[in-house]
Amino acid sequence: MKKEFRLPDVGEGLTEADIVSWHVKPGDAVTINQIIVDIETAKAVVELPSPYAGTVSALLVEEGQTVDVGIPIIAIDVPSAEDAEPEPAQPEVPAQPEKQPQANGTQERQPVLVGYGVKPGSTSRRPRKKRPTRPGSYPATPSAPPTGGPGIPAFPAGIKLPPGIPAPPAVPAQGQQFQAQPAQTRARALAKPPVRRLARDLGVDLGGLTGSGPEGSVTREDVERAASEARIRSAPPEEAAPDVQPHAAPDREAADRNEEERIPVRGVRKHTAAAMVASAFTAPHVTEFLQVDVTETMSAVRRTRDLPEFAGVKVSPLLFVAKALLVAVRRNPMINSSWDEAAQEIVVKRPVNLGIAVAAERGLLVPNVKGADALPLAGLARAIDELAATARAGKATPAELAGGTITITNVGVFGVDAGTPILMPGEAAILAFGQVRDLPWVVSGELAVRKVTTLSLSFDHRIVDGELGSAVLRDVGSMLEDPMRMVAWS
Numbered sequence: 001m002k003k004e005f006r007l008p009d010v011g012e013g014l015t016e017a018d019i020v021s022w023h024v025k026p027g028d029a030v031t032i033n034q035i036i037v038d039i040e041t042a043k044a045v046v047e048l049p050s051p052y053a054g055t056v057s058a059l060l061v062e063e064g065q066t067v068d069v070g071i072p073i074i075a076i077d078v079p080s081a082e083d084a085e086p087e088p089a090q091p092e093v094p095a096q097p098e099k100q101p102q103a104n105g106t107q108e109r110q111p112v113l114v115g116y117g118v119k120p121g122s123t124s125r126r127p128r129k130k131r132p133t134r135p136g137s138y139p140a141t142p143s144a145p146p147t148g149g150p151g152i153p154a155f156p157a158g159i160k161l162p163p164g165i166p167a168p169p170a171v172p173a174q175g176q177q178f179q180a181q182p183a184q185t186r187a188r189a190l191a192k193p194p195v196r197r198l199a200r201d202l203g204v205d206l207g208g209l210t211g212s213g214p215e216g217s218v219t220r221e222d223v224e225r226a227a228s229e230a231r232i233r234s235a236p237p238e239e240a241a242p243d244v245q246p247h248a249a250p251d252r253e254a255a256d257r258n259e260e261e262r263i264p265v266r267g268v269r270k271h272t273a274a275a276m277v278a279s280a281f282t283a284p285h286v287t288e289f290l291q292v293d294v295t296e297t298m299s300a301v302r303r304t305r306d307l308p309e310f311a312g313v314k315v316s317p318l319l320f321v322a323k324a325l326l327v328a329v330r331r332n333p334m335i336n337s338s339w340d341e342a343a344q345e346i347v348v349k350r351p352v353n354l355g356i357a358v359a360a361e362r363g364l365l366v367p368n369v370k371g372a373d374a375l376p377l378a379g380l381a382r383a384i385d386e387l388a389a390t391a392r393a394g395k396a397t398p399a400e401l402a403g404g405t406i407t408i409t410n411v412g413v414f415g416v417d418a419g420t421p422i423l424m425p426g427e428a429a430i431l432a433f434g435q436v437r438d439l440p441w442v443v444s445g446e447l448a449v450r451k452v453t454t455l456s457l458s459f460d461h462r463i464v465d466g467e468l469g470s471a472v473l474r475d476v477g478s479m480l481e482d483p484m485r486m487v488a489w490s
Contacts, residue, residue, distance in 0.1 A: 001080045003052045004060070004072035007039070010046050010398070015194045016068050016220075017041045018266050019061050028056045030076065037073065040266070040362065044401055045394040054078040066220065066266060068192050071213070191218040202227040269363035279425045283339070283460040287420040288469055292477040293441055295451040300483045309378040314385045317453075318356075318410050320486075321433045323380060324479035325408060326352055326373045327489050328472045335472050336405050338426045339462055346463055355407035355424060356384055358391040365391040366424055368404035408433060418454040428463045431476065432456035453480075 007017060020038040024030055033049040036056075040046075058075040061067050189206035191199070195218055199206050204226045211218040265273060297320050305315045329336045329352050337348040354372035358365045367390070369375070369383045390396050407424050412435035421432045434454040441450035457473045464472075479485045 001078050002057060003054070003076050003078045005051060005074045005076065006070050006072050007067050008048070009069050010039070010041060010048070014041055014069055015192070016066055017046075018066050019063050019073065020045055021063055022059055024056050026056050026058055030054065030056060041398065044365070044396045044398055045362070046397070050076065052076045052078050068194060068220070070192070189218050190216060195220055195223060199223045204230070272364050275425050276422050279423050282425075283423050284462060285420070285423065285458050286461045286464075286466070286469065287456055287458040288473050289418055290455045290473050290477045292453055292455060292480050293443075293450045294436060294453050294480045297480045297483055298436065298451045304377075310381060313378070313381045315381055317436060318408070318433060319377070319381050319384065320480065320483060321431070321476070322354060322356075322372070322384065322408055323377055323486055324476045325406070325431055326354065327479060327486055328475040329406065330373065331475055331489060332468060332472050334468055335429050335459070335464060337428045337463055338405070339428070339460060349405040351405075353403050353405045355404035355427075356388060357407060357409035358388050360392050360394060362394055365396055365401065366404060366407055367391050367396045367400040368407075370403070406430070412436060412453065418456045420456060421458050423458060423460060427460075429457060429459040429469070429472070432458070
């Protein structure tokens with residue numbers, strides 16, 4: 001028995017996903033809950049287990065293809081119940097002694113167990129009741145073909161059709177030719193909501209397309225193909241190419257300059273682009289900058305690496321920046337909030353879910369440490385280390401990527417001093433941490449070479465005014481200049 005596994009909705013509101021890689025091939029045996037494919041949703045790469053046990057008969061979708069939710073992606077031959085286990089042998093039933101016929105000529109019935117033996121008596125079926133014919137209904141078996149053509153039945157006169165059922169066309173007389181009549185109405189095309197939205201955006205009429213999907217449904221590829229053909233038809237005719245000398249060598253350098261590479265925007269990259277555009281044009285951004293002497297913080301990083309509590313954990317300046325931001329949030333709770341447009345309210349978040357921007361192979365990911373404000377420094381270091389490693393490997397789950405309240409982005413690892421980061425949707429602030437450089441700095445009235453970095457804080461000006469934003473940035477800078485303030489303010 002062949003079973004088809006349809007792409008499920010692995011996240012709330014998921015409409016499509018990309019097939020990243022298959023872990024099985026046709027002919028492989030699979031078991032229930034065995035990982036068979038990796039898919040990329042709008043937020044992360046997710047592993048899908050097999051819901052069936054059997055043999056893979058076909059992979060219905062290729063790697064790199066975008067698939068709508070509900071479309072079959074793999075076919076598995078599942079053994080039927082008869083093949084799985086043989087039918088148990090029936091127990092032998094002792095032969096019943098033959099009964100003599102009764103006086104009326106019938107044989108006496110011998111009671112037997114349910115399911116065993118044969119009932120010796122004859123059986124008869126009750127006559128089936130005829131269904132009454134309601135006025136206006138179709139006759140089950142007409143006694144004679146009504147008029148309308150030799151041997152061609154038609155609806156009797158006076159029959160009223162139920163609402164919504166069109167009347168049948170008139171039957172022509174013998175020898176007449178059928179004439180095609182123009183269709184008065186056209187049936188609604190079968191397509192999923194994302195495909196309908198794409199068709200509306202591209203100006204494609206779904207009613208004129210022949211679907212290539214299951215049950216004749218119109219797919220995304222059908223819409224894109226129709227839009228491409230429409231553009232080709234509407235394009236102006238090309239001018240005639242000038243004559244070329246038969247032995248003229250092509251200009252390879254000019255050809256290389258005209259070449260271009262097109263990269264499909266899918267999955268995480270597509271979701272990130274949409275989120276950044278929505279954030280940039282929804283929340284009024286303000287960015288403030290602060291240069292900080294982090295010489296003492298860099299010394300504290302080196303000493304922390306030698307502590308037994310941090311064995312096997314990566315300790316970097318980012319850890320102290322994160323801890324300083326968490327302490328600053330405790331001192332200024334309004335920075336950890338969001339804007340509720342529908343209710344026209346500011347929602348202050350009590351737990352701090354600290355987002356860490358990670359540059360992964362598939363695009364920018366921002367997983368967050370849940371309840372980061374309640375973790376000690378060693379626990380925070382482990383959580384950031386594990387979360388970043390998971391995100392870089394493309395294994396971050398949708399739960400780890402959702403629910404962030406404030407974010408840190410470390411642009412210093414790319415050799416950048418500062419930037420104007422864009423807010424994550426639903427958050428009020430994001431802190432950028434630049435590279436640490438040796439710069440001349442005035443210390444106690446004298447010039448010295450110190451470790452200096454630049455902090456950039458972007459915030460939603462609907463929630464955070466200049467005073468609050470400056471207070472948060474100043475607190476973070478003060479704790480990085482003197483890490484002992486973290487202990488005093490915690």
